[in-house]
Amino acid sequence: MAGARVRWRTAALVLVLVACGFGLAWVLRVQGLQNAASWAQLLSLVVAVIPLFAQRPAAGPAVTTPTRAAEAADVLAALVLRQWRDEIRVRRLDDPEPLAVRWRADAVELSAAGELADRFRALDRPRLVITGAPGAGKTTLAVLLVRDLLVHRAPEDPVPVLLPIADWSPPAEAFPDWLARTLAAHYPALRAPEFGPDAPATLVADGRVLPVLDGLDELPEPLRRPALTALNATLTREDALVLSCRADEYAVLEDSITGAVVVAPALEPGDAVAHLRRCTSGGPGWERVFAELDADADAPVAGAVRTPLDVWLLRQVYGGTGADPGELTDRSRFPAAADITRHLLDHLVGALLGASPRGRRRWDAEDAARWLSWLARHLDTTGTREFAWWRLHRALRFGPLLRTGLGVVFGLVLGALMGAVGAVSGWWFGAPSTGFLAGAVGGLGVGLAYGFAAGHTAEPAQVDLRWSKRGGQLGRGLVVPVAQWLLGGLVVGAAFAVLGIDVLAEFAVLALVLGLLHGVVLWVAGPVPDQLAVDPVGALRGDLRLSAVRIGAFVLVAGLIIGFGAGLIGNLTLVPALVAAVLVALLQDRASPPRFAGLIYGGVVVVLALRRRVPLRLMRFLDDAHRIGLLRAVGPVHQFRHAEVHDHLARAEAVSGADRSPNPLP
Structure with a gap:
């Protein structure tokens, strides 16, 4: 309905402009140029004055009042909940057979994000640090935590907002300023005039936002300690915060979030095997994998199934492709766990594209891998993990x-x-x-x-x-x-x-x-x-x-x-x-320069497509990659679903969907 109203108003605006042009033409034709000038001046006066009388209330408050801030917070909560519900559905985080990942916090074992949300609300000082190895599910837990906090949010509770922290540059930019700027960019509805001129900054200053900061380890190493220092200096006793970081990177920092509870993942091998048994069709190949997982904790395949990311990769590459996972037990081909992980990452793009729903456009696996590899390298070159389409022009020298x-x-x-x-x-x-x-x-x-x-x-x-x-x-x-x-x-x-x-x-x-x-x-x-x-x-x-x-x-x-x-x-x-x-x-x-970001993006895409860097329908390709799980959408930007996937594609050349090994994937 909203889209239809916009289209009708757009058409009405164009018709009014055409009518004004032909009206001026008639005046020029019939009454002469001097009278036309007088009519045009009168028209300008009418156009300028009528809206002042037609609009009874002011266009927006001069400041963001507490009432307006509360309305903005409610709108923000609705937008964030809708955003992450959609993302949870796309990423199948509420899979009917979810992987049982346990999280330990202060010697207490938690088996669900809902339990963590309840414990978080009960904290005297609501601060949480989510740590773990690469692929341990830190972002997944943060997403589920945001969803659960929003579902049971009281009107006076702050709005949990998950934001990547990678583009913050402390101490050059104060944390409240960065948070307000990022909120305004990811949720433009907060800039609506009815909320006042500074709603994002007001929400931050009034403590109406609970920052859920994802990926401290994705900040450049020299900025990580200043970031923790700035956060501790900014937080008051009542301020809530959630932060995720790889365990090793967090451990080496000579600082921490004051008073925060640290949670860490615990994926038991038996849980991984049980999950794979429930979610795969079985067969001799899978039985060889399960037998090796049960018999030898030091086997390469056991080392390659230690995190939720590992289990997801194994399930995606072999679960729906018809390939024989038993080849992973061949120690002559896969002498180490890293070899298996690299093999799974090499074939991830082809496996996901091959399993995409019918009716969706089919992309060639080799082309898709080449495009994604270029995109990952481009993001590394620009120093960010986020692909914002309006900044794609940075890939060209103008x-x-x-x-x-x-x-x-x-x-x-x-x-x-x-x-x-x-x-x-x-x-x-x-x-x-x-x-x-x-x-x-x-x-x-x-x-x-x-x-x-x-x-x-x-x-x-x-x-x-x-x-x-x-x-x-x-x-x-x-x-x-x-x-x-x-x-x-x-x-x-x-x-x-x-x-x-x-x-x-x-x-x-x-x-x-x-x-x-x-x-x-x-x-x-x-x-x-x-x-x-x-x-x-x-x-x-x-x-x-x-x-x-x-x-x-x-x-x-x-x-x-x-x-x-x-x-x-x-x-x-x-x-x-x-x-x-x-x-x-x-x-x-x-x-407010009308530089036509979308048109410039389109021109840049054409140039890059001619150079075989990206497809001509780049946004359609990225949207499909998001729907099949290769990318995730965070507000108006895309990210790779896992940092490991990003890093692997950035290092890789174009990888075809077929393995050159003696026993290739189909």
Whole structure:
């Protein structure tokens, strides 16, 4: 329903812009240019004033009040619960036959995350450190803990939010500042105007957020001790915290979270065997594996089934492929546990792709492994474990040639669209060719400008056409762009007047209409409505939808006005001045630059696909990889499901789905 409302409002906005353009054309045609200028000024006054009266309450409180903060916390709790319920379903963490992993905390053995949640709530100082070996299930326990805390959350309880800690840089950035910034990025609904201007920071300052920080060991080693120091300095006695870290990395730190309970995993070999017996079809091969696990605790296969990750790998690679797991007991091929683990990781991509549901697109295993290996190396190069699609441009060196190429492509598309609209409006005055050429040149100039901005980071944005909550912002938002465009139009028109070309009124009308357009396209960008959670696919679609609104509005109105102006003047003196005015406006718009993150991402994907680094439908591929368990989604970003999988793919070259060994997987 929310998506349908957005589409209807988008269509209504486009129709209004078209109606304004044709209305101005009628005034120009019937009443002349001077009257058109007066009508345009009156129109701008009406557009600017009506929203102030139509919106009875203010667009948003000047500060985030306690009531607003409580509402924001409830919205955040709903979004986080929905997010991790979906992720638990995708990752099958509530499998009908879950692996029995026991967690020991202060000599107390816990067999379920729910028990840990109850114990956590009862702590006098609610602080928890989850440790364990690689693949021990630290993140899984954190996810289940967040879910269980949210299911039984009281209104006054803080909202547990699981966030990767890898992009924090202590002590350069204070922990509360990083937490507020990350909340705003992962949950854009908190930036909605109804919550006030600083809801994420207020939630953090008021203790309404329970940080569940995943992966202290993924911070660069020099930053781990400063991170613990900063956390201890920030926490008060009442503040709650959950932190996960590999056991060895946490043990060597000469610091710890003050007063925290430390939990560690305990996976018994018998539990692993029982789980595999329940979840596999059995057969001679599995019986040989079970026999070796029971008979020899030092066997390579026993050493390769010590953590939940090991069991998951064994189950995925052999459980549904029809391959014979008995080959793992061949000590001539697998003399050590590391050899078995490497073998399982080598074949994980092919096994998961082969077991994907029918009806989903089939990806070639060799191509998929090559793409994922490149992606893992790219993330290592950029120093992060998170793939944010709007930062993919960091994979390219944006030199003048690439910037020019992207600008030319964007400019040709924009120029063709604006030329077509300009031809229609120019035809009204008997000069379709002049209107087409004027629109094409103007579109090419704007496209080149955005092409040269393609190397800059542009955060994703969304379309928000909720008039009842944001209508009051439109009138105030029109003031600055209209003033900028009018000033530019008058200056350019006066410059032409000095040259003996009297087009001052024409430039005033053009500048006024384009100023109104500029204000509207900035207004439509807003945070995600609070009914929606953000995932990587949704963030990309929302940004592309916003780009379509912006480009459509610009093409329709600017193309009409350029065609009218060119048809009236009868020459192209208008074009370079208009392009210059557009570029000046883009440079002035530093607070909210419409850099079209989604379009830039699309251009970068095309370049990388031509180099065989990624598939052309990269987001579709990543979404499928998430659904089959290779990746996990954390807000609008992707991560590899396990750090071990990430590291293995980063080290590996493209691995085919077939083993070159004498006894290959099918």
